Amino acid sequence: MTQETKLGVFVLVSLAALAVSIILLGDFQFRSTYTLNILFNDIAGLPAKAKVKIAGVEVGAVKVITLDGTRARVKVWIREEVKIHIDAQADIAATGIIGSKYLELTLGSPGKPFLKDGDTIIGNDSVSLNKLAENVMKQLDKIAKAFEMPEGAAIGENLATTMSNLRKITDSLRSALAEQQDKLVNIVDNINNFTDDLAEITRDNKAEMKIAIKNISEVSGKLDRIMAKVENGEGTIGKLVSDKQMGNDLKETFSDLKETTKQAKQVMRRLNLIETQWDYTLRYDAKYDTRRHDVGLRIIPRPGKFYYVGGSNLGENTVYGPPDIEDINTFNLLVGRYFGPAQVYAGVIRSKGGLGAKFKPFWKWNPLSRLELTAEGYNFFRERPISRPKINVGARTQLSDSVSVGAQMEDLYYSTNLNVYMNLVFRDDDIAYILGLVGLARP
Numbered sequence: 001m002t003q004e005t006k007l008g009v010f011v012l013v014s015l016a017a018l019a020v021s022i023i024l025l026g027d028f029q030f031r032s033t034y035t036l037n038i039l040f041n042d043i044a045g046l047p048a049k050a051k052v053k054i055a056g057v058e059v060g061a062v063k064v065i066t067l068d069g070t071r072a073r074v075k076v077w078i079r080e081e082v083k084i085h086i087d088a089q090a091d092i093a094a095t096g097i098i099g100s101k102y103l104e105l106t107l108g109s110p111g112k113p114f115l116k117d118g119d120t121i122i123g124n125d126s127v128s129l130n131k132l133a134e135n136v137m138k139q140l141d142k143i144a145k146a147f148e149m150p151e152g153a154a155i156g157e158n159l160a161t162t163m164s165n166l167r168k169i170t171d172s173l174r175s176a177l178a179e180q181q182d183k184l185v186n187i188v189d190n191i192n193n194f195t196d197d198l199a200e201i202t203r204d205n206k207a208e209m210k211i212a213i214k215n216i217s218e219v220s221g222k223l224d225r226i227m228a229k230v231e232n233g234e235g236t237i238g239k240l241v242s243d244k245q246m247g248n249d250l251k252e253t254f255s256d257l258k259e260t261t262k263q264a265k266q267v268m269r270r271l272n273l274i275e276t277q278w279d280y281t282l283r284y285d286a287k288y289d290t291r292r293h294d295v296g297l298r299i300i301p302r303p304g305k306f307y308y309v310g311g312s313n314l315g316e317n318t319v320y321g322p323p324d325i326e327d328i329n330t331f332n333l334l335v336g337r338y339f340g341p342a343q344v345y346a347g348v349i350r351s352k353g354g355l356g357a358k359f360k361p362f363w364k365w366n367p368l369s370r371l372e373l374t375a376e377g378y379n380f381f382r383e384r385p386i387s388r389p390k391i392n393v394g395a396r397t398q399l400s401d402s403v404s405v406g407a408q409m410e411d412l413y414y415s416t417n418l419n420v421y422m423n424l425v426f427r428d429d430d431i432a433y434i435l436g437l438v439g440l441a442r443p
Contacts, residue, residue, distance in 0.1 A: 003286075014284075014422060032079075033078060033080055034077070034080055035076065035117055035118060036078060036119055036120070037073055037074070037119070038073075038076065038090045038120070038121055038122075038123045039068060039123060040071060040072045040074060041071055041072075041125050042072070043074065045101055046062070046065070046074065046102075048064070048065060048401075050103055051102040051103070052078065053105070054106065059078055059082045060076050060078040062075070062103065083107075084107055084115050085109055085114060085115065086113055086119075086121070087109050087112050088108035089105070089106045089124060090103060090124060091124045091126060092123070100429065141258065167227050273301065273302045274301055274302075274432045274435050276298065276299050276300070276427070276429075276435065277297070277298040278296075278297060278298075278426040279297070279298055279423070280293075280294070280423070280425075281295075281421050281422070281423045281424075282421060283419045283420070283421040284421070285417055285419050286417070286419070287415065287418060288326075290326075292313045292419075293313070293315060294311070295311055295314060296308055298425075303338075305337055306336050306337075308332060309332065309333050309334075310332050311329065312330045312331070313326060313328050313329060313330055314328075314329055315329070327351060330350040330352075331348065331350075332348060332350065333347050334347035334348070340363070342358065342360070343358050344357045345357075352379035354378025354390075355377065355378075356375060356376025357374075358372055358374050359372065359373050360372050360373075370397050370399075371395065371397050372396050372404075373394075373395050374396065375391075375392070375394075377389050377391045377392075378390055386414050388413040389413070390413075390414075391413060392408050392409065392412075393408060393409055394408020394419075396421075401425075402425050403424060404423045404425075405421070406420070406421055407419065
């Protein structure tokens with residue numbers, strides 16, 4: 001079999017695998033659908049390609065999210081058999097506190113007309129955890145400032161005065177009961193006479209009444225002891241009334257609550273921002289008739305920055321081509337930044353120091369915006385007789401969110417061999433969640 005025949009077979013197999021991957025992983029629909037536009041003041045972290053559900057049943061997905069003036073326009077596709085009325089409600093929901101977001105729709109009133117393809121409705125605004133935390137912190141600020149004002153210092157004095165008045169009322173009641181003791185004795189005698197007349201009916205309840213009177217006496221004694229402790233500044237209530245530092249203590253307590261709320265806000269931000277992606281590339285070197293595998297994990301801790309760790313040329317420990325052409329089982333460790341349609345990165349490339357860049361020259365025009373140019377250089381101190389770094393340049397196009405294909409010329413200064421490749425990217429929310437929890441340990 002000639003080199004051309006082998007290359008043709010490989011290209012056919014790659015195209016077949018690519019077609020299957022596009023069908024399985026791409027955003028293609030083989031059923032009739034129609035589109036709706038939903039306007040939100042805040043989409044609250046709704047991801048691209050989020051699911052659309054009605055009563056928990058998936059009926060569509062988000063196609064694209066754009067900015068319409070000061071509001072977010074979410075364009076979704078809906079299965080044609082699902083009919084939605086013009087008064088339908090749209091909300092952004094989540095599967096849990098830190099779960100993935102999705103779009104929840106209602107069907108609307110049966111008597112209303114149906115929405116048509118391209119119609120627009122207004123979505124309901126949701127309150128995010130960050131905004132809720134900010135509102136709580138504002139309220140705590142107001143309470144803390146209230147204790148800093150002269151009126152706050154008077155709260156302790158007002159409580160002390162109130163407890164003193166209660167004590168005086170109790171003393172007055174005790175004195176009045178002592179003065180009316182004779183009348184109480186007569187009342188008790190009358191009750192005894194009454195119970196004698198009804199002895200046959202109330203014989204079983206007489207003992208219970210005596211126990212109740214005894215309990216009332218014990219409760220009165222306990223109240224006297226409690227009031228004595230309050231007057232002496234003992235116990236929690238006594239300290240609250242007599243301690244002059246109460247205002248300062250309450251102020252410190254509210255300050256601690258404010259700091260705790262702030263930390264909780266930071267925790268939720270760390271959990272929601274981290275994104276991780278598995279990256280796999282299958283390359284075919286036409287010059288040396290070799291297949292090579294690259295696998296890595298891309299970590300995006302926040303928008304505009306990423307880390308990449310992985311391996312290149314994975315496989316059997318065999319050297320393909322002349323010496324120093326391509327090392328086997330190398331590793332990559334990179335840090336990079338996004339600048340609009342461009343990204344730059346630097347670190348370890350195939351076990352050698354290097355740097356690279358990617359750029360989308362037609363990012364404003366679809367479908368040309370899918371085209372991306374790539375360039376990287378590494379191994380700048382290569383030994384003689386070559387004595388020049390490895391420079392790779394190429395281009396690739398993105399077929400879907402997960403699949404892209406491309407070609408690049410590798411080692412321009414020496415071998416200049418053509419590589420064609422297919423790249424697959426898979427998002428992994430579980431690893432992102434674990435990394436978010438690990439990040440909580442940071443101060």
